[in-house]
Amino acid sequence: MIISTDSNQNNLLKTRKRTAILVALSLVILTLLVYWQVQYYEFLVWDDYEYIVENPRVRSGLMVENLKWAFSENDVSYRHPLAWLSHMLDCDLYGLNPKGHHFNSLLIHISNSLLLFWLLYRMTGELWKSALVIALFSIHPLRIESVAWVTERKDVLGAFFWIVTILAYHWYSMKAGVGRYLLVLLCLTLGLSAKPVLVTLPFVLLLLDYWPLGRVNLGQTLSLKVSAPLRKYTLGFLILEKIPLFILVAASSIVTFLDAERIGSISSMEGLPLGFRIGHVLVSYMKYILKMVWPIDLAFFYPFPEVAWPLWQVARCAFILGCISVLALLNSKRRPYLIVGWLWYLGILLPVIGIIQVGAQAMADRFTYLPHLGLYIAAIWGIADYSSQWRLNKALLPVIACLIIAFFAILTHQQLGYWRNGMTLFSRALEVTSRNYTAHYQLGNDMIRKGEIAPAIQHFSEAVRFKPDHFPAHYGLGLALASQGRFDEAISHYMTALKVRSNHAGILSSTGDAYFRQGNFEQAIAFYSKALGIDPSLWVVHDNAGLAFLKMGMTREAILHFEEALRLNPGDRTARHRLYIVRKEIEGTNH
Template identity: 40%
Template sequence: MNGNMMTNEAMKGKSLKGIKMRRVILLSLALLCITIAIYYQATGFNFILLDDNDYVTSNAHVMEGLSFESIKWAFMSNVSGHWHPLTWLSLMMDYQFFGLDPMGYHLTNIVIHGFNTVLLFVTLNYMTKALWRSAFVAVLFALHPLHVESVAWISERKDVLSGFFWMLTVLSYIAYVKSSKTYTYFLSLTFFVCGLMSKSMLVTLPLTMILLDFWPLNRFSPREKALEEYKLMGRVFALFSFLKEKIPFFVCVLISMTATIYAMGKGTGQLKTFGEIPFGLRIENVITAYVKYVKNTFWPTDLACFYPFPDSFSLWQVFGSLFFILLVSALTIWGRRRYPYLAVGWFWFLITLLPVIGLIQVGDQSMADRYTYIPLIGLFIMVTWGITDLTKNLQRQPVILALTASQLIFASAILTSNQLSFWRDELTLFRHALEVTKRNYFAHTHVGVALLNQGNTDIAIQEFQKAISIKPNYVLAHNDLGAAYAKQSKYDQAITEFQTAITINPRAVVFHKNLGDTFAQQGNLYAAIREYQIALTLNPGSAEIHFYLGNAFARLGNIDAAVKEYQTALAINANFSQAQTNLETVLNNRLGVYRP
């Protein structure tokens, strides 16, 4: 009889486990479908001028698809100061399948985001055994408007891809903690390295592992009975033990940070000096940005693709924000035993934003929606577990929570769909940014670029001039204004703007190239050659600049020099058809003067 009872209990256990597994699978499928459904409109969007040209449409290496040379380039390049070879490989794979059809690239971003949503749900549920709370955190992650930028922007493939490896790293780490199997530890470390090769923002992941050790894994509680009477000693022992197992992760972090800072500072103009943005102003921005991110999480309106760095902050804004951060931090630490998820969620948010909060300032933005892709998980955990605890004594808690969750999900879906629609093209995107921000020189410049590409040169010039009036040393506005003047054959004005751009950033290859092009159009070939040669000292591997230098030599009748430049261009890019055509032309007309 006892045997029958044990058999029945075992069968019930298996049946219950099967039911739980089916729920996880069904919820995972539902999350994936909801994510794809909300974001699917993005598959009809185009590439945008903001970085998509550097990452795809004007990148000869990506448009080569997957080849030995392109893969080698992916691991050796640092375009825009980033080293993320796996991101490049994923874009090359997209080109292999979709060519230059933006639909495929958008679809890849959406699907990866969907997978990240499912992985977040599975990981949270694996750690906490809280099925519905885990699902709610995941759906907030999937549908929050702040995440639109990371998914809708093709160039932000690095966000969703690194997020994918973040989730896999944590999931493998949890498996290691629960099983102590060595292979799960090395699997976690492998996924972590892959994440760093997608985007360096994963440098904070080992710190979040320590947070997870505290809750929900509860690894800081003394595990040995012998240490039970020495709880503090047990926790200290556990802390050192947990730090020791994370040493390989921190070594990878150190290597990644060194490589990233080196790449950022290597002539890209992305890494800002303290002369450009003083340290005091950075600290003020850090403090206020944290609070703005919290505000945008709970009230996600007036979101933009670019938030200008202000010239100054008011004292009440800085000290009010600092008070808020310190108060929440103190309260979560004080309540860490009773409500550990609050401390973990809050410090997850603070820590994961550290690499991009602006102490080391990269670019001109004061903050960016894309930076919240991983950090918001912490706030979502705080809210979800907090509301559940807050309502636990209510008689109809399940009904109240279900209605509240449904309303929040519906509101998030509407807001996300609306925010997503602004990404259909660059003109819509940057005009929206002008509507919701002030003194946005960056948006004025990109509206001008979009108008210039549409042939509205006069209106484009006005936009560039507005940008310069807001920020006189904004180098891209000067460069683009020069391009607009050159398009109108106003060469002297164009030359002035390009020279201004070079004065601001003398190491920018494109400015020297554009100035050389304008001199060539003006007929000042010696000046053009000088600028092309300067550009080549900065970037010897540019087939395009060797090609234009060859054209200038050919127009001067220096055929030998022209042949050499065309041959160099072809050695760099064997598929450069125009260089091949011009080379054949000058070789066939050695006795004449070539005018391409």
């Protein structure tokens, strides 16, 4: 009988293992089917060009100089060196063919789904609940932005190391040891170097200690089956255990804040008062839940409302969020997954919810990549738990689950089509949002690259009408006007942009170009000098400054700038030719 029992258990384990493998393969196939079209999409003028296509550091691939740059300060964004390295590797592998870049982002997303399935299944022992959670995570329309936008590689890559860190922590929780703890620290460090938003991970590990790991000793027995270790610990010990992790994320937070302040991406209290922010935070938490349930009218950018949310709407959101929190807390002993899932959602969203506003977006679909996992877990486990109490037809739940997955898969496949190129993406944003100055600005950028100057001017003009202090739109409008020879108007918009961002070398240089085209070489030199004072490595500006000095008969200064342009860019044929002509003229004069 004992042999028979052991044999049955082995067969059961083999069957469960085979089933888990089949489920994992099904998740891969489902995700590939939904997202397959993304590999045929273009780079977007929305950051892809600045980050990759026109970034010489990234385009030239994995070189020693580029590695140093990736780990140092830069004017493009906050630090995420591991994400930079992944883009460089893509350029080494595929050049500037967007197909490979898109496909690698998709592969990382699929890897995340598989790792999450394995992690959740290992921690809870619940195969089908875990499978449904990860299916929703993988193919939900709110994942599109993180997968289809190449610039957001940092999102899927950061999530990868987030999951790996939790896997390492689960391994550590089985048998605590210095080596295993150091592995957790290493994985978290790699994650923070991919995307600093992982700062909430130590908090999440505390939640997992409560459920499903069952490491917290609160004097109660968990009612659900969990893969809990033999030992339990006080909450104080578990917090103390994570002090090195908290120190690491605190250091990362400080560096990220200073970087954001340096590049000017943090909104001031004058621009967004505290009262406005608090109201918006409450409304955003609620809207992210609604978007999870009914993900329609999605856009790449959501502008802030013109005025603060009505008090009744803020109060309603606060009341609903408060009720959910109370219900989750009251059920924390009998149904711990509710409080864990709810605090997971609230906590992971906290750094990007808008209390400290970084960036111009009111909300962003990409912000939900990891936070919504908590809601999926709470919902799936809760529905399964309550349905068993209410004695619902067991055959009905799988059918409903399949219908929900099919609905989201079809919706994601359809909405993914808007990310095909800039024109479709930005036009869609104008359809589903109002006063979207960023959509107008990006459409202007897209059109100016195609040589469609007149419609570009219209979109830039709309952008500055909706947001008069949007300096990139003023800059773009100035460039478009200058290309039509309307230099006075162009200079006017450049000056408006400089009032907002006085240290922008590109705007200063373009202002110099406009004055040069008007024949005002003295003013041109003044603006070229300001641009070079901010960024002396701009060889094109040295080239233009040299020509301006030459026009004024200041040959010595012209030669110095042409020589510097050649030093910075030895392949600059224009500077080399001009320098040759000037020197020949000097030789002719001397003879």
